[in-house]
Amino acid sequence: MKLTLKVWRQKSPGEKGAFVTYPMDNVNPDMSMLECLDVLNESLSARGEEPVAFEHDCREGICGSCGFMINGVAHGPERATTVCQLTMRHFKDGEELLIEPWRAYSFPLIKDLVVDRRAFDRIIAAGGYVSVSTGNAPEANGIPVGKEVADRAMDAAACIGCGACVAACPNAAAALFTGAKVAHLSVLPQGKVEANRRALAMVAQMNEEGFGNCTNIGECTGVCPKSIPLEVIARMNRDFLRASFKRREEPLATITPVYDWKEKTE
Amino acid sequence: MSTTAVNLRQSRAAAFWYSNTGKKIVMAVTGAILFIFVIGHMLGNLQIFQGPERINSYGRFLHNLGEILWAERIVLLSAVVLHIIATVQLALRNKAARPIGYSRRDAINSSYASRTMYWSGPIVLAFVIFHLLHLTAGMIVPGAAFIEGDVYHNVVSGFQVWWVSAWYILAVCLLGLHLRHGIWSMFQSVGVNHPRYMPLLKQAAMWIAAVIVLGYISIPISVLLGLVK
C-alpha cells in the first residue's frame, strides 16, 4: 500500500522544527508503524540523510519507550495499542499520516520525535514506592490480599509510563500516570501504610513539574495502551484529600526538575 | 537526574491550595454549593405556575429572611469567586503546561460538555450578572417598568421581550451542559469513583441536567406562548 508520512523534524530544542513529507510506496499492511519508520529510515540513510529519531525498545508494547501522535491521536487510531504494535493495516491505502511528537512543557523535545520524560521518574522518586529495604520483608503469605484487591492493584500497575496520557490531555496533565501509581500501591495493604505521605509527595511533585490539571474529561484513558481507568485519578484525589487533613508531619520537599543533560554530580 | 534539591512548601492550607488537586477539590465543593442553589432556585421559580400570589409571597419570604439571606448570598458569592479564581488559575497553568500546541489533536474519548466547560462557565456567569441586574436589582429594564416586590410582573414582563427569553434559554442550556459534566466530575475530584456506580452517576448527571434545563426554560417558554400572563 501507499502512504504519505508527514513527520515532525527538529534537529534540537533550539532549532526550528517543521513537518517533512515522505511518500512511502511499498508499505506492507502487516508491518508495524515503527517498522514503517524503519523502512523510511533505511531509505534516508541510504541517501545519506539523517534518519528520523524516534524512541523505541521492546517493540512488544510493554517498555513504554515508543509513542507519538498520529493524525492527532496519541499512539494512533487503535485503542489500547502502542505504535510498536500498531499494524499498518489499520490505515487506508493512500492515507496521509501526520506524525508529531508528544508536546508538553514537562516533556521537552530533544530531537524529532524524541522527548525527555524524566519528569515521570521524578514523580516516582517523590514517593511512588513502598519504603521497604531488601531484607525487611515478612513471609509473602503473611498478609492475605483478596483476589479483587490484587486485581485492582494490577489494573493500575499495568501502566507502562509512555506518556500518552499527558500527550492526549488538553491540559497536559499527568494525573492518570500519577494516579495509577498511587492507586496501585494504596489499595494493597503493603502500600497503605504510607498512603498519605505518598499521595501528598507525588501530587506535589506532579505540580512542581509543571503538568496541567485534570479536568476529568477522560482523553487519557482513551489513548492509554493499558486502558488504565479514570478511577485511579479519583483514588489519588481521595488519598490527597484525606492526607491533607490527616498528616501531622512537616510539609513535603519536592525535587527540582532538571531538563539539562549536562548536569553533573561529580 | 541526579539532583534532589529541596524546596520547602508553605503551610498545609497553602500547600493544598497551591496544588492542582487541591484547587480541583475547591472547585468541586464550590460547584456542589452552586448546584444546590441551582436546584433550590429552580424549585422556587417554578411556583410561578401557581399564580402571582404564590410566587410573590415566596419572594417576600426570602426577603424577610434578613441575615440568613445575606449569609446565603455571601456563601454563594464566595463559592462563585473561589470557583472562578481556581478555574482561571488552573486554566493559566494548563496553558503553560503546553507552550507549543499540536498542529492537530483529535478528541476520541471525551464528551462535548466536558471539553466546553471553559466556554459554558463564563457565558453562564455573564448571564447571571445580567439576570441579577434584571430581576434582583431592577437595573436593567427591558420590558415594562420594574416593580419592587412584584416578582410575577417583573418575570412575565421581562420574558415577553423575545431576546431576554432567548438569552435566558441559551444560558440555561449552557448551564445544563456545564452540569452534565460538573455533576459527576465533582465526585471524581473529591475521589469518589466506583466502576459500578460511576456509569450510573454519569447517566444521572445527564438526566438531572436535562430536568434542570427543562424546569428553567419552561418559564420563558410559557410566557412567550402566552400560557403565563
Added chain:
Amino acid sequence: MTIDSKIPSGPIEKAWEKTRFDLKLVNPANKRKHTLIVVGSGLAGASAAATLGELGYNVKCFCFQDSPRRAHSIAAQGGINAAKNYQNDGDSVYRLFYDTVKGGDFRAREANVYRLAEISVHIIDQCVAQGVPFAREYGGALTNRSFGGAQVSRTFYARGQTGQQLLLGAYQALERQVRAGTVAMYPRTEMLDLIVIDGKARGIITRHLVTGEIETHFADAVILGTGGYGNVYYLSTNAKGSNATAIWRAHKRGALFANPCFTQIHPTCIPVSGDYQSKLTLMSESLRNDGRIWVPLKKGDKRPPNEIPEAERDYYLERRYPSFGNLVPRDVASRNAKAVCDEGRGVGETGLGVYLDFSDAIARLGRHVIEERYGNLFDMYQRITDEDPYKVPMRIYPAIHYTMGGLWVDYLLQSTIPGLFVIGEANFSDHGANRLGASALMQGLSDGYFVIPYTVGNYIASNKFPKVDASHPEAQAAISCVQQITDKLLSIKGKRTVDSFHRELGKIMWDYCGMSRNAESLKTAIGQIRALREEYWQNVNVPGSDNDINQSLEKAGRVADFFELGELMCIDALQRNESCGGHFREEYQTPDGEAQRDDEHYSYVAAWGWRGQGNSPELFKEPLEFHYVHPSQRSYK
C-alpha cells in the same frame, strides 16, 4: 591465568551460609565513601543498585534508555519460580535445584544453582512487600501455575506481565534511593569501555546519547547487569536496544567470556512475516499448558487448518514425548518444530511455523476460561497477525530468546578482572546449557538483591583503593580507544546501512549457529562473519554526527561488537563436540534424534580469553563436578 570458581567446600546446603559468614564486612560509616558503578537497570541492575544504595554505598547507575524502567526485563511474561511449596505438591529447594541443574543439561555449577533455589523464596517475600501485585486466590493467598516443563506449580505471576511488575518493584526501590541521594541515575548513557587500573576494574567510559559527550566515571567496583546478547541474531525476542557492548568491551579488557554458544530458542513466538521484520514477538510459554501443537501429516499441505481432519494431523510432541507432551522443555520443543518444518510440513506462507491449537481446550473448558487465562495473549496475537486464535489455530515458530552464556564469574559473581562483577543474564552462571521457564527473573533478582550486596562488600573490605582520575594513562587510553571507534564509524561513509549488515550477520548466525549446528556450517559461518566484518569497516554508512542523538551511530558500535561476539559463538560451538541443551550439534545425537551429551570430554565451562583482533581466542576450562545431581540423559518421553 588459572580460573578459580571459589566454590565453597562442605555440604551444598550450608555453602551460601558459610560463605556469607566468611565474607568481610564494610563498616557502615565507611560505606558512603565507596563509589560503586552499576551498569544496566533491569532486574539485576536495578535491584543491585537499590540494595547497595540502601546499604549506604554511593552508587552510580547507568542505562542507555531514557528511564531505568524501560530495561528489557520488563517484557518477561510468564512468571518467576520459587521453592515456596505453597501448593503442597512436593516442591522444595532441593527439587528446584535438581530441576534447574537437570534442565540446564548438566552444564551449570551445582553450588550456584543451589544458592539460587535457596534465595528464590526470599525474592517472593521481598517483591510482595514492595507491592508487586502477584496473582492471588480468593482467600488472599498467592497462587501458582506450573510452567515450562516443571511438574510442580512453583511459578508466581502477575497476569502476563510478571517481568514488568517485578521490574517496576525494583525500579521503585531504585527511585527511592535516588530520592534518598544514595544512587545517582544516569539515563541515556551508554557504557563503551571499562577502565582497568593496576589490574582492577576502576571505572567506565560512557557516551551520553543526547550530547554525545564521552565521559569517565570512576568507582571502587563495577557491576555489569547489562543483559544478554541474543541480538547477535538480529531477529530475536530481545528489545531493539539490547546489546552486548558493555560485556564485550569488558571481555576485551580481560574478562573471560563463558559458554557463548549456549543460546536459548523459545518455541512459541509469532513467525516472521516479511523482510521488514524488526523483532520477534514472544507468546508466553504458558500457552502450551492448554494448546496442542501440530502440523499436517502430509508435506506441503496448504489447506486451511480447520479443513485438515484429525487423522491427517501430526501432534508430534504428544507422539514423541507421551509423558511430557506439549510441555517438554524449550530446547526440545524448538528443535522438534524445526525438524518438522525442515521435513516440509511447516505451515503458513513461509512454511516456517507450526500450529498451536486451542480448539480442544475451548471445547473442554469453554471459551471464557481460555479468555481468562490467556485473553491478553490472544489479543496481542490478533493485533499482530489479524487472525482470531479463538477460531483458527495460532501459528508459532521458535526464536532466539535468551543467552545462557555470558561473562565468566566465580561463585561470588566476580569476573576474572578483580572488581568487575557481572549479574543477571550478562553472566553465565546458573542456567547451564538451557534455561528453564520462569528462572531468568529469579536469577536476576537473586543476584541483585541477595548476592551482590554481600560479595561486593567483601571485595571493598579486602582491598585498598588509591584515588584515580581521568588523567590516569589507562583512562586516557580507554577514552581515545572509544573516540577512535566513533570517529572511524562516522568517517567510513560507505554504501550500506548498519541494519543491512546486522540483518546479514543475523541470518548467518541463525542459519549456521542457530537451532542446530554442525562443524561444517560453523566453519562456513566463521568465514562469512569475518568477510562481512571486513566489509563493514569499509562500507558502512553512518549518517549524522557524534554530538547529538544519533541512533545509527549507537547501532553501529553495537553491531561492530556483535560481529566479534558472533564469531566467538561459532568458535565455541565448534569446539564443543557434543549436543547439550540449547547447543545441538547434528553430529552428536542419539539414534532417535535427541541431544547426545559427552560428559567424559565436555563437562566443563568453556571460558574464552580475548587475544586481540585477528588472533584466535584462548580457551580456559572450568571443570564441572556433580556431587548431588548425577548427570543422566535427559528424557521427557
